[in-house]
Amino acid sequence: MARFTLHGMWPSGPTYKVGLMLRLTNTPHDYEHVDLRAGAHKADAFLAKNRYGQVPVLDDHEKDICLSQSSVILDYLADETGQFGGKDxxxxxxxxxxxxxxxxxxxxxxxxxxxxxxxxxxxxxxxxxxxxxxxxxxxxxxxxxxxxxxxxxxxxxxxxxxxxxxxxxxxxxxxxxxxxxxxxxxxxxxxxDLAGFKGPQDCLPQASVKAP
Structure with a gap:
């Protein structure tokens, strides 16, 4: 299992932001598709990860941290990867x-x-x-x-x-x-033009995927 798991849905803009960050930082991660139309975000198991019932959610299995809200996740990944966090x-x-x-x-x-x-x-x-x-x-x-x-x-x-x-x-x-x-x-x-960039239509899978 990869250190990180991103839970999201491919049409979601906030999920795309995190997926793009993971791609640009070349960070291996599993991806778990959350079927919002089927109400998966309201299931007890998902609400235990994110009280708001929204995507995205990022699990850091190594540090036993589960985060929601895309801006917070980007900030966390900047710390963990040492990339895109500014020079000071x-x-x-x-x-x-x-x-x-x-x-x-x-x-x-x-x-x-x-x-x-x-x-x-x-x-x-x-x-x-x-x-x-x-x-x-x-x-x-x-x-x-x-x-x-x-x-x-x-x-x-x-x-x-x-x-x-x-x-x-x-x-x-x-x-x-x-x-x-x-x-x-x-x-x-x-x-x-950033190395590894993919747009919204190509960055996220449409089903759950495990890291190679």
């Missing part, structure tokens, strides 16, 4: 600032708009419109903050980039055109 404490804290920022309108705007477009949820029209405007406003802010910057923090990719990429990557499925956000598109291209 200041950069790590700046990365965490970005992660907290992203948990607001960017996440709710893009993920909820995507969920409606894919038929997962249905909101009143005024709520759908508000979600879209939240996404566009956050993308505009991100685009401005990326002016003159290659990465969100310091001179290289950090967990902030992986976290926020794992939101922005779903803009297409939300039918949000990124053409007006040139800095965002260039930054996304830099993430996609």
């Amino acid at each position: 404490r200041s950069e790590r804290l700046r990365a965490r600032e970005w992660q907290f920022w992203a948990a607001g309108p960017l996440t709710t705007g893009i993920y909820r708009t995507r969920a409606v477009k894919l038929g997962f949820f249905k909101f009143p029209e005024e709520v759908q419109a508000a979600n879209l405007q939240s996404a566009l406003g956050a993308l505009k802010e991100l685009d401005g903050l990326l002016t003159g910057r290659g990465w969100l923090v310091g001179g290289g990719a950090t967990i902030a980039d992986l976290d926020i990429y794992g939101i922005a990557a779903y803009a297409g499925q939300a039918q949000i055109d990124l053409q007006a956000f040139g800095n965002v598109r260039k930054w996304m291209g830099r993430v996609e």
Whole structure:
């Protein structure tokens, strides 16, 4: 058994963030598919791992630690792998600032708009419109903050980039055109050029898989 097990579902953006981190750090791990549509996330065994009944969940069998919430998992993996954590404490804290920022309108705007477009949820029209405007406003802010910057923090990719990429990557499925956000598109291209990168459609398996 691998040291780590990632529990998730392949259409899940938060699960993708963790899967991408594991791939980019070349970290062997088992993958356990959690069938949300069948209610697997509400089963007692899963709730014992994650009180919130959400994916992703990461088990570290070596240290007997089980974590939920993708941003926390990324932070933990940065410590355990020594990668994407920034060059010092200041950069790590700046990365965490970005992660907290992203948990607001960017996440709710893009993920909820995507969920409606894919038929997962249905909101009143005024709520759908508000979600879209939240996404566009956050993308505009991100685009401005990326002016003159290659990465969100310091001179290289950090967990902030992986976290926020794992939101922005779903803009297409939300039918949000990124053409007006040139800095965002260039930054996304830099993430996609990282060795080992795979996009949302290819990073996660659609069934449980054991590490080689």
